[in-house]
Amino acid sequence: MSQSGTLQLPDAHGYLDRVIGELRAIEAPHKNTLVNVLEYLSGHIRATRSEIGALRSGSGNSQMFSTTTDELEEIVTETARATNRIMDAAEAVEKVAATLEPGPANALMDATTNIYEASAFQDITGQRITKIVRALQSLEEKLAALASAFGPLDETFVANAPEGDAALLNGPQMEKTAASQTDIDALFASLG
Amino acid sequence: MSLNKNMRVVIVDDYTTMLRILRNLLRQLEINNVEEASDGDTAYHLLQKNPPDLVISDWNMAPVTGLDLLKRVRADAKLKHIPFIMVTAESKTENVIAAKQAGVSNYIVKPFNADTLRAKIASVFPAMV
Numbered sequence A: 001m002s003q004s005g006t007l008q009l010p011d012a013h014g015y016l017d018r019v020i021g022e023l024r025a026i027e028a029p030h031k032n033t034l035v036n037v038l039e040y041l042s043g044h045i046r047a048t049r050s051e052i053g054a055l056r057s058g059s060g061n062s063q064m065f066s067t068t069t070d071e072l073e074e075i076v077t078e079t080a081r082a083t084n085r086i087m088d089a090a091e092a093v094e095k096v097a098a099t100l101e102p103g104p105a106n107a108l109m110d111a112t113t114n115i116y117e118a119s120a121f122q123d124i125t126g127q128r129i130t131k132i133v134r135a136l137q138s139l140e141e142k143l144a145a146l147a148s149a150f151g152p153l154d155e156t157f158v159a160n161a162p163e164g165d166a167a168l169l170n171g172p173q174m175e176k177t178a179a180s181q182t183d184i185d186a187l188f189a190s191l192g
Numbered sequence B: 001m002s003l004n005k006n007m008r009v010v011i012v013d014d015y016t017t018m019l020r021i022l023r024n025l026l027r028q029l030e031i032n033n034v035e036e037a038s039d040g041d042t043a044y045h046l047l048q049k050n051p052p053d054l055v056i057s058d059w060n061m062a063p064v065t066g067l068d069l070l071k072r073v074r075a076d077a078k079l080k081h082i083p084f085i086m087v088t089a090e091s092k093t094e095n096v097i098a099a100k101q102a103g104v105s106n107y108i109v110k111p112f113n114a115d116t117l118r119a120k121i122a123s124v125f126p127a128m129v
Helices: A009-025 A031-056 A061-097 A102-118 A121-149 A164-168 A181-190 B016-028 B040-049 B066-075 B093-102 B114-124
Strands: B008-012 B033-037 B054-057 B084-088 B106-109
Touching (some): A009 A031, A061 A102, A121 B016, B040 B066, B066 B093
Parallel strands (some): B008 B033
16 A cells, blocks of 8 residues: 555556455455455456566567567668669650650650659558557556566566567567678678 | 640649659650649749649648648749649549649549540649630
């Protein structure tokens, strides 16, 4: 209990454990049913606190969310880059088309129009991914608020981090941290 | 239908790729006098400086949205007569109603094709059709 007499969330399972102990000490018919229910609640609160602790640990919540957000933003950047390269090519074709006879010129012009129209996918996917990023950020804030409501926790939970060869699967690398082909060649050569 | 090839158009979108798509499609409609803005605020200042014949704007931009821009244009005595086409992925009924109430001239849903663009431009200049 707090000084004001209100039961705080971090105290809840300790409080339940004390009540369970007191109930066990008294003689009362049917007390076992109530004790079982309270033990279930106490165990459930303990497990929830443990899970929240895992989310707050270094290998959990914030890193997971920021990495996911970065990955999504990288998708937007990569697709924009690819789209612009496609349009570079289409514009080059359009310039050549202008020098041709009407028949092939019109055919090429129609083809480039189709390319421009199809390139709009990048705008649509970009907007959808932005919405997902915002949803993730909102979820992260709500989890942080939930973790805060549970008070100080034992953050002893270790996330199920991949081990062995599975731990090597982290690609594709983010552009800002990725090694270039030159870096790879140098590393490869240095390994003999 | 034929379009006025000499018209001056301001296109507004925060995705540079979409600006490029719009510019290319307009060029294929032989509309070459095109200026770009990447947000509503920049566009509004561009319009005030030199009112165009047509505005084609995205909706979802920050901090000044396409709807905000439309409202500013319609509230500005110098600009309120300019045809304004919204090109957006916002396709809910309430969006179209809000844009219509704000005075949009026509509404194109992304993704769109060149024929739709041509038809909507023609629709806001009925005398030219």
